Amino acid sequence: MIDQLDAVFGALADPTRRAILARLADGDRTVGELTAPFEVSQPAISRHLKVLERAGLVSRNRRATARLSHLEAEPLRTATEWLARYQAFWDESHERLDALLASLTRQLER
């Protein structure tokens, strides 16, 4: 993990990897479970998982013969902190980010 932001933003740049993260947000998954919904081969998913692991976004452990992938959100926090530096530049003409986040939080809690 030379530069964390490089790795994290790079990992997020691929739609399949973002979809994998979305599924992991619902709970840990095996490689097989992650492969099924996508129309790519299992080795392709394995490599996406390796990219996510390098970015620190996924950790893995064995369960019997399967390998469970687990979402690690901390790097997303780091990425958000970086983006927050630019908050002022879109704030001017729009609602504030904290208001936005509050509304999103309310949505999630509902």
Add this chain to the structure above:
Amino acid sequence: MIDQLDAVFGALADPTRRAILARLADGDRTVGELTAPFEVSQPAISRHLKVLERAGLVSRNRRATARLSHLEAEPLRTATEWLARYQAFWDESHERLDALLASLTRQLER
């Protein structure tokens, strides 16, 4: 701009491009001004600018023979919104994002 998140996260994955955005946050810059601080050639910077432009992060207009690059922060907002969906996953063991952003905002105002 097929998929905005692809383009934005892809653009942010490069440290030179993030540094360019940081300089543009201080005000519009010509290509020459953006090239000087980095140890890469002018054509390389021109192509970075093109990537940023495709992602909607930079707009450009002429001033005499120069071309001014201008920061467009809206796509960063989009990226932040996407990341906010994962806020709950790092919230559990850390301060809340809105508190973090508030503290960052205070820092900027100071």
Add this chain to the structure above:
DNA sequence: ATTCTTCATAACCACTCTGTTATGGAGTGA
């Protein structure tokens, strides 16, 4: 022990990315 399941890895291909140098176009100013 053997077989089955799960997953990783290797080998390959096509394409993209980041950088270079060389060059030329477009606008400015003398």
Add this chain to the structure above:
DNA sequence: TCACTCCATAACAGAGTGGTTATGAAGAAT
């Protein structure tokens, strides 16, 4: 008009990316 400045683009090289198929390692189950 001519020269100069600023920048874009073309052509190229090397590394990386994302996909494939083929294969094998390792644990589980019979």
